[in-house]
Amino acid sequence: MLTDLLVETGTHLEIAGAALALATLVGVPVALLTAKTRFVRLATLGGVGIARSLPTIAVLALLLPWLGVGRLPAIVALALLALPPIAISVDAGMRSLPAAQRELADALGLGARTRFLRIEIPATAPLALAGLRTAGVECIASATLATFIGGGGLGDGIVRGLQTGNETLLLLTAATVAALAVAVDAALSLALRSVEAWS
16 A cells, blocks of 8 residues: 555656646746736736636546546646646736836846846746745645546545545545645745745
């Protein structure tokens, strides 16, 4: 039982981690590009918000004809779940930059790259990490649904526990999911405090 649990935990982390990475790779650049244009921002974030409102299990079902079964559709579905908090927080961070700092950057004649690295990133990082923290916890918790399309993970243990009436397995697996979520939240919370202290 413990061997299965360790294997399923590894698979669970792989699925959640890949989904979070995909959401970050898509969400951060999109938010950076749209943050300065109100109409584009509203349209983009509106679409992202709609994606978030869809139940993850429904997204999995919609992806099955296109991506089949296994880990890939689970990763894509979870990335859609993680995308909104990441994109929204990066957008909010970009727009939180005080006008005085923007004017100072213009007065100093800073180039776009220098302005981005020295002013915009420090201003955006705390909110961006807060969004990443939310997304990370959601990915860990929702990755249990991957079991319904053959993706594996800790959802397998939960389903086996329910099917066999094995309460010990059910509770142990559920506790593992909760522990992973708490660990991810704590790690990203520590990173957030470090960035806030640095900025």
